[in-house]
Amino acid sequence: MAKRSIIPFGPQHPVLPEPIHLDLVLEDETVVEAVPSIGFIHRGLEKLVEKKDFKQYVYIAERVCGICSCGHGMGYCEAVEHVMNIQVPPRAEYLRTIWIEMSRIHSHLLWLGLLADALGFESLFMESWRLREKILSMMDATTGGRIIFSVNCVGGVLKDITPEMLREISQTMDDMERELKPIMETFLHDYTVQSRLCGLGVLTRDQAILYGAVGPMLRASGVEYDVRMTGYGAYGDLEVAPITAADGDSYARCEVRLKELIQSFRLIREAIGKIPEGPIAVPVKGSPSGEYFMRIEQPRGEAIYYVKGNGTKNLDRFRLRTPTTSNIPPMLETVKGCQLADVPLLVLTIDPCISCTER
Amino acid sequence: MAKVSKSPWLLHYDASSCNGCDIEVLDCLTPKYDIERFGIINTGDPFQADILLITGGVNSQTEPVVKQLYSQIPEPKVVVAVGICACTGGVFKECYNIKGGIDTVIPVDVYVPGCAARPEAIIDGVVQAVAILDKKREEYRRQKNAK
Numbered sequence: 416m417a418k419r420s421i422i423p424f425g426p427q428h429p430v431l432p433e434p435i436h437l438d439l440v441l442e443d444e445t446v447v448e449a450v451p452s453i454g455f456i457h458r459g460l461e462k463l464v465e466k467k468d469f470k471q472y473v474y475i476a477e478r479v480c481g482i483c484s485c486g487h488g489m490g491y492c493e494a495v496e497h498v499m500n501i502q503v504p505p506r507a508e509y510l511r512t513i514w515i516e517m518s519r520i521h522s523h524l525l526w527l528g529l530l531a532d533a534l535g536f537e538s539l540f541m542e543s544w545r546l547r548e549k550i551l552s553m554m555d556a557t558t559g560g561r562i563i564f565s566v567n568c569v570g571g572v573l574k575d576i577t578p579e580m581l582r583e584i585s586q587t588m589d590d591m592e593r594e595l596k597p598i599m600e601t602f603l604h605d606y607t608v609q610s611r612l613c614g615l616g617v618l619t620r621d622q623a624i625l626y627g628a629v630g631p632m633l634r635a636s637g638v639e640y641d642v643r644m645t646g647y648g649a650y651g652d653l654e655v656a657p658i659t660a661a662d663g664d665s666y667a668r669c670e671v672r673l674k675e676l677i678q679s680f681r682l683i684r685e686a687i688g689k690i691p692e693g694p695i696a697v698p699v700k701g702s703p704s705g706e707y708f709m710r711i712e713q714p715r716g717e718a719i720y721y722v723k724g725n726g727t728k729n730l731d732r733f734r735l736r737t738p739t740t741s742n743i744p745p746m747l748e749t750v751k752g753c754q755l756a757d758v759p760l761l762v763l764t765i766d767p768c769i770s771c772t773e774r
Numbered sequence: 775m776a777k778v779s780k781s782p783w784l785l786h787y788d789a790s791s792c793n794g795c796d797i798e799v800l801d802c803l804t805p806k807y808d809i810e811r812f813g814i815i816n817t818g819d820p821f822q823a824d825i826l827l828i829t830g831g832v833n834s835q836t837e838p839v840v841k842q843l844y845s846q847i848p849e850p851k852v853v854v855a856v857g858i859c860a861c862t863g864g865v866f867k868e869c870y871n872i873k874g875g876i877d878t879v880i881p882v883d884v885y886v887p888g889c890a891a892r893p894e895a896i897i898d899g900v901v902q903a904v905a906i907l908d909k910k911r912e913e914y915r916r917q918k919n920a921k
Contacts, residue, residue, distance in 0.1 A: 455835045455839070456788065456791070460869060474865060478889070481795070481890055544804035545804060548801075548804070563889060770793045
């Protein structure tokens with residue numbers, strides 16, 4: 416038997432923008448086991464519901480994570496609205512859907528860039544992020560913020576989008592879809608990318624279900640599951656079919672995210688075509704009393720928001736289960752048996768969002 | 775900035791940020807802002823860095839890491855606190871696990887406000903850091919010659 420050694424990975428690591436620490440148990444160059452330690456970004460946000468009132472807390476919820484910010488705001492607001500029996504105007508639901516799909520495009524393009532960077536494919540990294548700038552400009556133009564834009568509020572949204580702006584968004588989606596084609600071609604058919612991704616970190620369908628994978632990680636293993644199918648927000652009126660791949664390797668995860676980009680472009684155009692006229696928010700009176708579980712599909716997978724109110728302006732409890740929390744056990748499974756040099760890539764393929772995980 | 779006397783290398787660390795500022799720091803490297811044209815490179819190695827960019831407030835887990843990274847960067851060095859959390863603690867100030875801004879742990883030279891800090895503001899902060907780096911280097915040289 417080869418001699419075992421332990422290599423620390425992280426928390427400060429060139430490939431990760433965020434701190435996560437793994438102790439990698441190696442036999443020669445092969446990983447036998449990975450022991451994670453998390454908690455570097457724990458701030459204690461869930462506890463803050465006791466200090467901030469439930470309307471102010473939307474801003475905290477949006478700062479759980481900077482990448483899926485809009486989704487967290489929406490999930491929290493929808494949960495509180497269900498507790499309080501507030502009927503959100505349909506236009507607000509559509510606007511939320513448009514913004515959350517825009518966030519998904521920005522998050523997936525960000526991930527594709529980071530993946531290309533981890534592969535050492537610098538020009539592809541730059542191309543992905545150049546394309547991502549377009550969506551950030553669109554968010555800036557519609558809300559005033561590039562990544563954290565705080566448009567959700569309990570009872571609706573704070574800002575409306577004018578018809579001219581909606582047309583421009585639709586036009587930008589067409590342009591972006593056209594510009595994504597060559598990038599997609601490179602990711603899916605380039606020899607360099609294929610040689611690094613194909614067959615790496617295979618997670619079978621059974622393993623994915625056993626370890627509780629969510630989001631693109633689950634769908635890449637061939638499970639047809641997407642929370643958007645439940646029809647929250649405006650998704651009930653839109654056509655959402657989960658995008659899956661069969662192989663369950665890193666290449667499949669990349670393929671699923673690329674195809675989801677195309678799906679998001681379509682969903683935004685569809686939502687813009689169907690968006691009804693009307694008010695964007697309803698007045699909120701009283702305080703929440705009761706509890707509710709809200710599930711939404713974040714760019715990284717299913718997120719669960721639990722809200723419990725006691726009739727005062729401060730909530731009793733807010734709990735958030737984020738997609739990366741569920742994706743860490745499957746990731747640890749895929750790391751077993753791989754080469755040390757592939758570990759950064761495998762950690763990246765779950766699209767880790769550590770600030771969500773640790774809150 | 776009339777001229778840049780040195781191509782400064784950055785080290786970026788996320789102390790307990792929400793990710794927003796981190797992706798904006800990375801954004802500075804990409805085609806729209808492209809700080810590499812000033813010779814600024816984002817390095818992953820503290821031993822080769824001149825400027826430490828820190829995002830997020832400090833918590834008990836990241837405090838030793840921040841101190842260690844700071845001690846590993848060779849003199850002279852400049853610390854830039856990016857985002858309102860790194861400056862004062864921001865919206866997370868009242869959290870039980872947040873100590874406050876970066877300056878509660880290590881000395882900070884430049885504060886970049888914003889939630890999330892915009893790339894323009896980050897680039898401006900780095901440019902100011904370069905000027906401070908020049909001054910510190912002068913000072914460092916003078917002290918060394920005096921010995």
